[in-house]
Amino acid sequence: MKRLLSGNEAIALGAWEAGVQYASAYPGTPSTEVLESLAQYAGVKAEWAANEKVALDAAAGAAFGGARALAAMKHVGVNVAADSLMSLSYTGVNGGLVLVSADDPGAFSSQNEQDNRNYARFGKFPCLDPADSEEARQFTRLAFDISEMFQCPVMVRSTTRLSHSKSPVEVEMPEGPRERKPLPPFERHSDKYVIIPAIARRRHPEIEQRLLEIAEWAETAPVNRIEWGDRSLGIITCGMAYQYVREVFKGFSILKLGMTHPLPKRMIHDFAGQVEKLVIVEELDPIIEEQVRAWGIEVVAGKEFFPLYGELTLARVREGALKAGLPVAPMPDQVEPLSEVTIPARPPALCPGCPHRAFFYNLRRHRKKVVVSGDIGCYSMGVLPPFETMDMLISMGASIGMAHGLKQAGAQEKVVATIGDSTFFHAGLSPLANAVYNKSNIVVAVLDNRITAMTGGQQHPGTGITLQGEEGKQIDIGPVARAMGVEHIWEVDAWDVKAVDDALKAAFAVEEGPSVVVVKGACVFTPYYQRRPTVAVDLDTCTACGNCFRVGCPAILKSDQTHPKTGKPKATIDPLLCTGCTVCLQVCPVDAIYETGGEEA
């Protein structure tokens, strides 16, 4: 039966068909649904890890024990896991080990556009680049076979476009549920899995030889294929770019590479020899192009026409082809651009009722004397109006380390690190230990909303609920900080505007060592969030001071009424959006906002 599956769902299906026994991941757009989907299959142990390195390490352990194992993460997650990844290429595996890397050309929801095919080249292991969901399924299955055949980790590289597109997949439903079986007794191979220097030195030439063997295999393997057409033009392409190429260069010859590392040299030479002009279209880095040019093959159009940055699209491929003077159809006619109306931007905002709101409202008021080191999560929106209180942000967990370094180097301001609960367990524990150890006088604000919200609401060690729904221990952040030696700790209700401010002020007054403020309140999308009666504005009392607009709640709108003297608009509240969190009510200086006591929102 044909079903529409997303690339991520298809990867999960392929892994399941390959008999995967263990899978681990840390959420991250666009990779998250791989594990969410896999977790629903019987016979697979699927888990959220505390971070990507833990996910890959766990998958490695499972693979050493003979299980087929998978780790999934977004592109930047591979950076976190890279230390293990590079050496796993040396150790090799027992059961197949597949790493799913979901890249984000276009940086739709990421801090960079890195092309993780570079990791395959860097780490000397194979990389498969599917072009639709059916291939995502087949290539993932194949990846396990390749991993076992050549004793190496294999990367299945997706992109946002593949992960989040749906296309038809042939789904055969299994005969019956699969049982989880225990592993056979562990086969000890310390000469292989214990990668001490002597072994590393011995393994390295073997790794180089292995790469040659994989390349040889790739010459005839069905992952790479030629679609012959008009030979006046030949296009080499891979991944989602293939879909644009086959529409834009309709009728011409195409070499579609399913494996982008290592490359099949003879196949590429043959193809190039049989077409008049060779074009290479690939998203982001010129991984294929550099290799092909290094082999002395002439390429008439490559990265100079199909840019190094941004997501490729039909339009960008067509534009590049036209610029290169290639015979493709012109850009489609377009309607007149909109000029008579100006369209307001629709930036993302903290949701109505969000537990991060009162914190940023308060922090903003201390803006002049603090430097804020931010982190990644919904609270990154603290950088946007009306808060505009975030001075640096680079990667998960970096907030605490950056705050520490800035303070230790002699910053005169108070330095505050803001970090979410999921991020705290991901990469916040070591830098907090570091701050205690080196005695930096920083304030660490942990915004504990009891979920990994940014990526759509995944559980983590602080919530104690596993991916497959088991309940266990919730690790409480305050006591963790105390056990690490933090002496000044406040735990406050996220919606109590004054309590949050009092805690911040008290933390600013600490003169030695780090202090921790845990701001506790559940994200509105969790089952623990409690909606309350909505609030409303008494327009007769409202003085149009604008204070409530500064809490940046999408439910608070400008009303049609203005203040007679200032002409400024009074506030009004959309009862469909308001969740009754009362943050705006608490900041109104004239008590114009009141609880309706009416029906629940």
Place this chain on the structure above:
Amino acid sequence: MTQQKNFLFVGVGGQGILTASDIAAQVGLDLGLEAKKSEVHGFAQRGGVVESHVRWGPTVGSPTCEKGTVDFLVAFELLEAARWIEWLRPGGTVVVNTQKITPMSVSVGNAVYPPEAEILAALKERAGRVVTVDGLALAEQAGTVRAVNTVVLGALSALLDTPAEVWEKAIIRRVPPKYADANREAFRLGRETAKET
């Protein structure tokens, strides 16, 4: 129906656009065509703009449309119809739910929401046809405000040469059983409205 059809579904996070585009893609498949769809989730869920592409055809390569090739721009929010109008093929059709959702840039006073009449005039200037539906009112009439996207799909279905049953079946598969009847009614109301305009 043998030719290629390109749809672009746009609106604001939380409006059920992804479900609606899932259904439209499924209808393509059920009609015996190849179908693909694509969207970007993530940050956009927090009240931001959502776009979802759906393509039907004998074969489909790219899961996203090219600017200037969209046959049906299906907007769940008025302002979003204007934002995405440049994707429409000259002579293409706009289906727009006239609901307005105030963006933060407007509520904090940095921008204004253009008047409805001006937006509609700009759309009519460019599209071959503009079909407006009051999704919220019709969904309420059908029995649940949650069926706004079903109303919009009903309107869309009337503009395509496709049997209503295929759409209904795909919709019913995606809604909780207790809302099935309300969704059937919402679909019918949307379809009627589009036939009348």
